[in-house]
Amino acid sequence: MAVVGGVVGGAIGYVLGAAGIMAIRAAVGARAWEVESVTAGAWLVAVSGWLLGVGAWKYWVSPWFGRPERTYATHGWRRYFDFDTDHKVIGIQYLVTFLVMFFMAGLFAMFMRWELMRTGEDVVNADQYNAIMSLHGTMMVFVAVAATVGAFGNYVVPIMIGADDMAFPKLNALSYWLVPPVLVALTVSFAFGGYDTGWTGYAPLSVQSDVGGLFYNLAFFTLGLSSIIGGLNIIVTVVTMRAKGMTWGRLPIFVWSIFITAMMSLIFTQFVALAMLMVILDRTAGMVFFDPASGGEPLLYQHIFWFYSHPAVYIMILPAFGITLEMISHFSRKPLFAYKWAVGALLGIMGLSSVVWAHHMFTSGMAESLRKPFLASTELISIPTGVIFLSALGTLWLGKIKFTVPMLFALGVLFNFLIGGITGVFLADVPVDIQLQDTYFVVAHFHYVILGGGIFGLFGGIYYWFPKMTGKMMNSGLGKLHFWAIMLGFNVTFLPMFVIGLQGMNRRIADYTPDLEPGNKMVSMGAFFLGSSFLIFIYNFIYSWARGETAPANPWGARTLEWQIPSPPPHENFEVPPIILADPYGYGEADSLHADMGIGTLEEAKDSERV
């Protein structure tokens, strides 16, 4: 099996890389074996070995050396463990991998809340808490950055634009197979005792932390590589592979959101890769980027890190906006309100996202003159964000709303993100931020944005596209139960966090003063309820995939292209390339038709779009 080949290739790569580094170290007179320098140097070779072993050699690189091109021989479930280039296989690989990471990170959150139920260090000690907290944050950020784009950007976007695959299918497989090494690095890090820097890995602490910290750097670096490649592929696909008649003005809003996200990944991710590289060099090569005693500058890390990581917030949230607007139109049976303004707003968010990063640094000691411009630019972002909300509300207005499970999640995104967004306006305000920096108010704010917005959007997408991806329906009763349980659990967990944050509860700490105990108890109870309600989802997901009712082609009566082909779609997606006649939101408009599928009559096509 391909994965075995990958593991062997990775091991050989590590040994070769390590031997090379050790030879160089011996040559310059250093001790040959030193776990950090050797591993950092060997990592790239090991990852390359893994990629070649898992299938890049067999299906891609070997023809460069004159060997014959090979076609795929794998079928059935084994495809998901192979270097398969079908975008639909890769979408499912991404989805399942990141769901696994999501539930691991969720489990870590349960341990954190267990510790924080009472004052004192009674479940884990402070070091263990820091390791769990850091890994929880890192994994959740990775999930939020890559899950929706990886799963639905890959599975749905090519179909929505009428293409048979992505522009670069092999590159697509490569971007997915870079993800397992990320998971491996994080797991190895935990085995080494983890790291205590949180997901942000600020220097100089990250330079001084134990060997686990190095694996955090390597993991983030590798995930960055995967996002850049994935983003590039999506941009080229959307620009060059659209079906006849699929003009920019007819593009489904979800495709727009993924396209804009991909542009941000392509441009900004290099900066986090650079930040990680600098820390690795400070750790292993004796460099002094962040060492003030030798002329370095710790704030440089924060500037570079946030120059990526603020746009990354929009990499996490824009796909959820896309999913939300998409579903609100289909389930309100109305055209998307202010479509062009919504697209403009997404572009505006992308533009502004590059000039706000220092709002994370108001208390860092950076030049005071930088505060006001960053306050202003940050608050400006609420304008395009408001436009997205107007588009959603205008679409809902007087709609014939169908409260399906995905629609509930879309409405949940609106509710939660409203709270997350408005508290963000408070935090952008310098005097307020100085008071609230590093308190649970901030923790509550970004969980409302990322979990309440981004991850709710991801789960809405899962309920929405599950029938298309698996050919089975998910149980909608259990889906509704899951929605209401996590909606309740989420708000009971995170609303009180604003309060304890205002009372002075600091983030990233295993202990607190006794007066904060009642609030923390409530948060923990909410968190346990929230965590366990995902069991309903896991059961529903697995059971429905194995034994669910067979899904029709278009269970939601939606008009975008993916619903006009069988569930699951055939390998080449479309029997004949579709011709796009209008935008996909023509609900309630007489005689409107999104696409001519080239099969049967146009009248039949109109009927099927109207289901």
Added chain:
Amino acid sequence: MVASTVLPAEHETPRITINRFGLWLFFLSESMLFAGLLVARFGLLGTEVNEEVSQSIGLLVTVILLASSYSALRAEQAAKARDRAGLVRWLTLTLVMGAIFLAGVAYEWVEAFDAFPTSTTFGTLFFTMTGVHAFHVITGLVFLLILLFNAKAGRYDEDSWPVEAGVKYWHFVDVVWVFFYPALYLI
């Protein structure tokens, strides 16, 4: 009404356009990495340059690298003209010049370890910037080697896209050096 429009067999954008667009996006993304390094360089040290950098080696490797861009261009032209012998000749010349560039940087590194080690700010920036650039030069050389190997076997007689991609990448690496050289040696 029966939908019986004649349909194109595949999407209309030619493969070569798709490939070129992807390559340019890759350059755009990589430029951000190099821009970040330049920002770090001027952010940490302003325009200060360590006087012990070897101006003669710096100038020499720069000239050689720029010359190699010209021979790479000739290799691409040869590939497009289906001139296999010319392709092999120009690729070989490019490879040799690229290797000389690397050797020059390696020589400079040995000197620099004593003059401004990694534990100084300038050393940190110098080794990181030349190192990241050299990593790209090495990958470029690997691509050129594969191209040479395949060119000899006549594999680009039909489709010269791989040559074009390798050569464009080589130009890109050179352009980066056009920014790095003054930033590290001159300003």
